[in-house]
Amino acid sequence: MRLSHYFLPILRETPKEAEIVSHRLMLRAGMLRQEASGIYAWLPLGFRVLKKIEQIVREEQDRAGAIELLMPTLQLADLWRETGRYDAYGPEMLRIKDRHERELLYGPTNEDMITEIFRAYVRSYRDLPKNLYHIQWKFRDEQRPRFGVMRGREFLMKDAYSFDIDEAAARVSYNKMFVAYLRTFARMGLKAIPMRAETGPIGGDLSHEFIILAETGESGVFCNKDVLELPVPGADVDYDGDLTPIIRQWTTLYAATEDVHDGARFEREVAPEKRLHTRGIEVGQIFYFGTKYSVPMKAVVSGPDGADHPVHGGSYGVGVSRLVGAIIEASHDDAGIIWPETVAPFKVAILNLKQGDAATDGACEQLYKALTAKGVDVLYDDREERPGAKFATADLIGLPWQVLVGPRGLAEGKVEVKRRADGSRELMSPADAIARLSA
RNA sequence: CGGGGUAUAGCGCAGUCUGGUAGCGCGUCUGGUUUGGGACCAGAAGGUCGCAGGUUCGAAUCCUGCUGCCCCGACCA
Numbered sequence: 001m002r003l004s005h006y007f008l009p010i011l012r013e014t015p016k017e018a019e020i021v022s023h024r025l026m027l028r029a030g031m032l033r034q035e036a037s038g039i040y041a042w043l044p045l046g047f048r049v050l051k052k053i054e055q056i057v058r059e060e061q062d063r064a065g066a067i068e069l070l071m072p073t074l075q076l077a078d079l080w081r082e083t084g085r086y087d088a089y090g091p092e093m094l095r096i097k098d099r100h101e102r103e104l105l106y107g108p109t110n111e112d113m114i115t116e117i118f119r120a121y122v123r124s125y126r127d128l129p130k131n132l133y134h135i136q137w138k139f140r141d142e143q144r145p146r147f148g149v150m151r152g153r154e155f156l157m158k159d160a161y162s163f164d165i166d167e168a169a170a171r172v173s174y175n176k177m178f179v180a181y182l183r184t185f186a187r188m189g190l191k192a193i194p195m196r197a198e199t200g201p202i203g204g205d206l207s208h209e210f211i212i213l214a215e216t217g218e219s220g221v222f223c224n225k226d227v228l229e230l231p232v233p234g235a236d237v238d239y240d241g242d243l244t245p246i247i248r249q250w251t252t253l254y255a256a257t258e259d260v261h262d263g264a265r266f267e268r269e270v271a272p273e274k275r276l277h278t279r280g281i282e283v284g285q286i287f288y289f290g291t292k293y294s295v296p297m298k299a300v301v302s303g304p305d306g307a308d309h310p311v312h313g314g315s316y317g318v319g320v321s322r323l324v325g326a327i328i329e330a331s332h333d334d335a336g337i338i339w340p341e342t343v344a345p346f347k348v349a350i351l352n353l354k355q356g357d358a359a360t361d362g363a364c365e366q367l368y369k370a371l372t373a374k375g376v377d378v379l380y381d382d383r384e385e386r387p388g389a390k391f392a393t394a395d396l397i398g399l400p401w402q403v404l405v406g407p408r409g410l411a412e413g414k415v416e417v418k419r420r421a422d423g424s425r426e427l428m429s430p431a432d433a434i435a436r437l438s439a
Numbered sequence: 440c441g442g443g444g445u446a447u448a449g450c451g452c453a454g455u456c457u458g459g460u461a462g463c464g465c466g467u468c469u470g471g472u473u474u475g476g477g478a479c480c481a482g483a484a485g486g487u488c489g490c491a492g493g494u495u496c497g498a499a500u501c502c503u504g505c506u507g508c509c510c511c512g513a514c515c516a
Contacts, residue, residue, distance in 0.1 A: 009449090011449090011450065011466095012450075012451095012465065012466070012477070013451050013464095013465070014450090014451085015450070015451085016445095016450090016451070016452095016509080017508070017509055019509085019510080034508090036507085036508095037507080037508065037509090091440090092514090108516095109516090138516080140515075140516080142514080142515065143440060143513085143514065144440090144510095144512095144513090144514080144515095146509090146510085150516095151515075151516085155516070157516065159516095209516095282515095282516065283516080284516080285516065317516055318516085319516045320516095321516095322516060353475055354474055354475085355474085356474090357474085385474095385477085386474055386475095386476090386477075386478060387474065387475045387476065387477095388474090388475080388476040388477045388478080389476085389477045389478095390475095390476090390477090391475080391476045391477080392476070392477045393477085404475075406474090406475055407475085408475060409475090416475090
């Protein structure tokens with residue numbers, strides 16, 4: 001993509017409404033535009049990141065055996081009345097009437113609907129287990145939206161719903177999602193720590209929040225430093241095998257958010273030099289809720305005994321749009337964003353440091369065409385700007401690699417390849433740069 | 440939902456107290472000189488001063504009502 005043809009409205013100054021760093025940087029980098037409190041338009045650069053994150057989530061859900069579908073954003077109020085949630089939910093739920101005065105709502109979640117779909121078709125335990133998910137926009141009318149996409153009212157979420165014949169089987173489904181989440185966040189360059197979460201009225205120990213550590217996080221967290229070094233399961237993990245060793249490994253070391261923190265236990269179990277107290281952002285949550293929806297909604301299957309059994313369910317959320325902000329919170333410096341390569345909107349920026357000069361123009365064109373031909377996502381800064389402005393823009397939008405092409409290097413037949421993450425630079429021939437960046 | 444702010448050009452702000460026909464920086468446009476960390480010179484465009492009503496000869500400025508947005512708290516993927 002040539003920057004001169006792209007739509008990248010960079011802001012030089014920080015809009016005053018942005019309080020936290022990810023929000024500031026998303027606005028400054030031309031990723032996002034606020035249309036109303038907690039409601040945003042995703043500009044091209046931001047949209048690319050959103051799609052990258054979404055795709056990683058999708059691939060890991062699929063790998064774990066979940067099946068993608070797509071449910072609507074609008075739901076009938078009557079569906080929610082079956083579970084009593086229409087009245088229970090409160091003003092966070094956006095309620096709408098259509099032209100026939102039928103009551104609708106903009107879905108804040110989809111347990112009711114997926115249960116309705118499930119019960120319409122599935123009759124036998126032989127069809128279980130099933131895990132169905134979708135990636136869809138949700139709306140929760142937060143009293144006070146803030147922090148940009150970290151806590152918007154409209155947000156993109158992956159939510160999966162598992163169905164099993166009994167609690168033991170449901171635990172297996174739960175563990176699959178647990179492992180899938182470890183992989184999902186690791187692929188985005190994040191250290192996500194599963195922390196035991198409140199389970200509400202259902203009880204039990206089957207709920208975890210996945211928290212990433214960030215100084216600017218919304219809640220305080222306490223954990224054993226060793227949890228940061230635990231191995232993430234590889235792509236070859238056998239989801240049909242026994243996952244309990246992985247679960248045990250990841251749930252043994254102390255890790256808790258401040259609302260469930262047990263100071264005495266923390267000091268008893270964790271050596272002083274291993275204690276870590278910092279802040280974190282929740283990016284995912286997994287939850288076993290048993291027959292909470294299947295009983296009132298009569299979602300039952302025939303068991304091997306010939307009797308009807310209400311299915312045991314679980315739900316598994318990932319805040320896809322929130323992750324864009326969370327990744328920035330975890331990965332930035334004073335100059336701007338530092339994208340992990342897996343979610344970067346483009347992999348490489350080419351900076352033409354002397355636009356209009358035949359030699360630099362030519363070298364940039366060759367690099368751009370060669371990298372593009374090899375399938376590398378390249379953003380070529382071909383604007384009529386001074387070098388300083390191009391450096392500042394490239395650092396701000398945080399692409400993992402910058403190729404600096406100017407008369408100084410070209411005099412020796414070299415271009416400079418700069419890694420955004422650590423600022424390291426290396427002079428090399430254009431051919432070597434192409435080989436390096438398309439590897 | 441309680442408390443506190445704020446609304447003036449694309450962005451950041453001054454002007455409001457003390458009413459008199461709107462200004463600064465950045466950005467944008469034109470021309471020129473520049474070109475390795477956000478250049479310089481000259482010129483130009485761009486604003487129903489959030490909305491509605493009121494007071495006044497005259498309102499960005501005073502009064503009333505409304506709305507948007509932000510911050511703190513409670514709440515939350």
